[in-house]
Amino acid sequence: xxxxxxxxxxxxxxxxxxxxxxxxxxxxxxxxxxxxxxxxxxxxxxxxxxxxxxxxxxxxxxxxxxxxxxxxxxxxxxxxxxxxxxxxxxxxxxxxxxxxxxxxxxxxxxxxxxxxxxxxxxxxxxxxxxxxxxxxxxxxxxxxxxxxxxxxxxxxxxxxxxxxxxxxxxxxxxxxxxxxxxxxxxxxxxxxxxxxxxxxxxxxxxxxxxxxxxxxxxxxxxxxxxxxxxxxxxxxxxxxxxxxxxxxxxxxxxxxxxxxxxxxxxxxxxxxxxxxxxxxxxxxxxx
Amino acid sequence: xxxxxxxxxxxxxxxxxxxxxxxxxxxxxxxxxxxxxxxxxxxxxxxxxxxxxxxxxxxxxxxxxxxxxxxxxxxxxxxxxxxxxxxxxxxxxxxxxxxxxxxxxxxxxxxxxxxxxxxxxxxxxxxxxxxxxxxxxxxxxxxxxxxxxxxxxxxxxxxxxxxxxxxxxxxxxxxxxxxxxxxxxxxxxxxxxxxxxxxxxxxxxxxxxxxxxxxxxxxxxxxxxxxxxxxxxxxxxxxxxxxxxxxxxxxxxxxxxxxxxxxxxxx
Numbered sequence: 323x324x325x326x327x328x329x330x331x332x333x334x335x336x337x338x339x340x341x342x343x344x345x346x347x348x349x350x351x352x353x354x355x356x357x358x359x360x361x362x363x364x365x366x367x368x369x370x371x372x373x374x375x376x377x378x379x380x381x382x383x384x385x386x387x388x389x390x391x392x393x394x395x396x397x398x399x400x401x402x403x404x405x406x407x408x409x410x411x412x413x414x415x416x417x418x419x420x421x422x423x424x425x426x427x428x429x430x431x432x433x434x435x436x437x438x439x440x441x442x443x444x445x446x447x448x449x450x451x452x453x454x455x456x457x458x459x460x461x462x463x464x465x466x467x468x469x470x471x472x473x474x475x476x477x478x479x480x481x482x483x484x485x486x487x488x489x490x491x492x493x494x495x496x497x498x499x500x501x502x503x504x505x506x507x508x509x510x511x512x513x514x515x516x517x518x519x520x521x522x523x524x525x526x527x528x529x530x531x532x533x534x535x536x537x538x539x540x541x542x543x544x545x546x547x548x549x550x551x552x553x554x555x556x557x558x559x560x561x562x563x564x565x566x567x568x569x570x571x572x573x574x575x576x577x578x579x580x581x582x583x584x585x586x587x588x589x590x591x592x593x594x595x596x597x598x599x600x601x602x603x604x605x606x607x608x609x
Numbered sequence: 610x611x612x613x614x615x616x617x618x619x620x621x622x623x624x625x626x627x628x629x630x631x632x633x634x635x636x637x638x639x640x641x642x643x644x645x646x647x648x649x650x651x652x653x654x655x656x657x658x659x660x661x662x663x664x665x666x667x668x669x670x671x672x673x674x675x676x677x678x679x680x681x682x683x684x685x686x687x688x689x690x691x692x693x694x695x696x697x698x699x700x701x702x703x704x705x706x707x708x709x710x711x712x713x714x715x716x717x718x719x720x721x722x723x724x725x726x727x728x729x730x731x732x733x734x735x736x737x738x739x740x741x742x743x744x745x746x747x748x749x750x751x752x753x754x755x756x757x758x759x760x761x762x763x764x765x766x767x768x769x770x771x772x773x774x775x776x777x778x779x780x781x782x783x784x785x786x787x788x789x790x791x792x793x794x795x796x797x798x799x800x801x802x803x804x805x806x807x808x809x810x811x812x813x814x815x816x817x818x819x820x821x822x823x824x825x826x827x828x829x830x831x832x833x834x835x836x837x838x839x840x841x842x843x844x845x846x847x848x849x850x851x852x853x854x855x856x857x858x859x860x861x862x863x864x865x866x867x868x869x870x871x872x873x874x875x876x
Contacts, residue, residue: 378772379758381673448787453794462750463779548757548781558779568757568783571643571671577759578673 331407358586361385361550361579376550376560378569378577385580387587389552393559394591397467397542400534402476405535406528408475409482416483417490418512436480444544447473452545459556465547467559473541478531485530488518489606490522502547522606529599536591539563562588618700628875637854640668640677641688642761644785644803645837647660647872648708652858655866659857663850672761679840685851687840690761705839707858709873711804711826712766712833715789715811717796722746724815726831731770734798736777741797752779754791754800765835766801801833805871823873 362370365385373386385415412432415426447469456464501511517524539561547558548568560568566585574583637656639649646669653665670678672689680688680700692716693704714730716722721746725733732738733751742748755778756763762785782788785806792800793810800811804821807813813821816832825831839855841847847855857863867874 377758377774379764448790449794456795462753463781463795465791473628543783544787547779548783549778558781560781568781569759571759571783572676573673 331606354543354582354586354589357579357582359583361576361583364576365580365583370397370580371587374552376565378573378580383576385564387562387584389550390560390562390584391587393467393553394536394562394588396553397470397474397546397559397561398532400467400471401478401535402528402531403530404471405478405482407477408522409527410486413483413486413490413524414480414512414517417487418428418516430568432480432483435476436484440477440538440541441544443473443477444541447541447545454521455556461556463547463558465545466556467546468555470542470559470561473545474535474538477538477541478534481570482527482531482535485527486520486524487519489504489527492523493519503599524603526599526602526606529595529602533595533599535593536588536595537563539567543567562591602606610872625728631690635662635850636664636666637686637848637851638666638668638684639675639686639688640670640678640684641840642672642837643669643692644672644690644710644761646687647805648837648867648872651866651870652863655863656854656857658767660853665854670675674757678845679842682842682845685841685847686855688839689838690835691764692836692838693840701843703841703843705841705855705859706836706875708837708867709819709826709834710765710837711831711873712762712769712835713804713807713821714799714800714801714814714816714833715792715807716799716814717792717794718810718812719796720746720812722814726816726817727770730816730833731772732774732864734767734770734777735775749797751799752795752797754782754798756779756785756801757781757783761835762801762803765826766833769833769835786841820860823868826873827876 364499370385371386371391372388373384374388375384375386377384392562413429416428420428448465450451451469451472452464452465453467455461497515497519498511501515502508506514542561542563546561546564547566548556548560550560550565551557553559562584566581566588569577570581635700639653646667649667653667656665657665667688668675668678668684672691675684675687675695676689678684680697687702690710693702698704703862714725718793721743722741725744729738729744733744734755736754738744739751740748741751753776755766755776758781760783764773767776780791782791787800788800788802789806789808789811792798802811804813804826815821819825819831821831821833826834839858841855846852858867864874
């Protein structure tokens, strides 16, 4: 009887701990929706999503977040464009080609890269990358969408590399052996057999990279200039994340509510990305 | 299902208890402007040394958040680096000026320009003047560095220079330190920052021939300055500890501490 009670208590504790996570997610979702909807209602959904001017503290305030949405999309796309080829090639090299010693060194470097806090990426970007861009392209100021893309591309490398590496390493050896036995060269085998077999895992890595890039705030805040312009490669831009983060501390009234609405839009983006990720991961499991 | 509901209720109660940490006992809590961190921190430290057993807390959230916090009763005294707006006063809040802060206009040390008029500064920030050669410097494009919308420093700067809502910023940064670092690393840049925070990595400009200092700020000859304000609820009496702190910071004893924090106390 006593042990049964004990079992019950432990069971209850585990349930509570498990529910903490669920509770947090529910709390955040409900809170975001409740605090994000009023401003959208007041501003109007079309004006809010497709307005090109954001002047939250002006005497005649305007709350159009199209510049932020476009910047986030362009910035993420740019980071993927640079980060995915590099990350993908690195993972093929590490999973299939690299000698054991090289693999160990590079792998730990990748893990280290993943552990660097984003504020450090931002600081290095601000002090090294931004002046470098200014000098190389002969601009009056280097903080720009380009600098943000560059920083984001490096930041998403670790997730892309480690996830696609896991997928590549899970490809059954028999596939590769069969291909090699038919006379294909090792490189042909890796790209035509291994990569093809691991493609949903690699797709999941890309989606994970997209998620990381679109959700990053601190690092891009320090290199992007943060002015609410429509995106230009060498212009000062503001992302969805930085729009929330940069104005939140001093905001009040409708401005603050509008920031919550931006957060809601960002949340929907991330949900969409998570759904895509789950889709790929599920397909990989079923295979 | 019933069980789940009970657990959810417990969870909500736990979370609620986290947020309910108002003022109690021998504590004075302040909340607000990050620009006031230096001065309010020094005052709080001195207050705690003088009054054993009393605790001072400061939550650096920003002027807007501080004003909200005091109106919601989450702190004793709100700190704002701008005067209250009329709708905030209408909500039953009272402001008391603690001291004045000069806003310094800063450029890169390599910049040869040493003085600008308020008019020139406002023309630069509204994009009418875009090259340093137009104000006596070398032939370089001017890069405008500012603070984010809602910042007390930005509000102070824009209201004094008459550039509210018209500034063509190249960068909007979220802290005084970021502004100083950025201006210090770009010879095209011009920025503004609280006088107390300016260091040697940038050059302070004089405005209309008056360089920023305590004297020129107090006698009003330096144009770009703003008040640091204590915000309290008009209809609610402060707790004994908070009242004691409030009296202390406005007393003559506190003036030296305020001065040593780089801002200018009232006469």
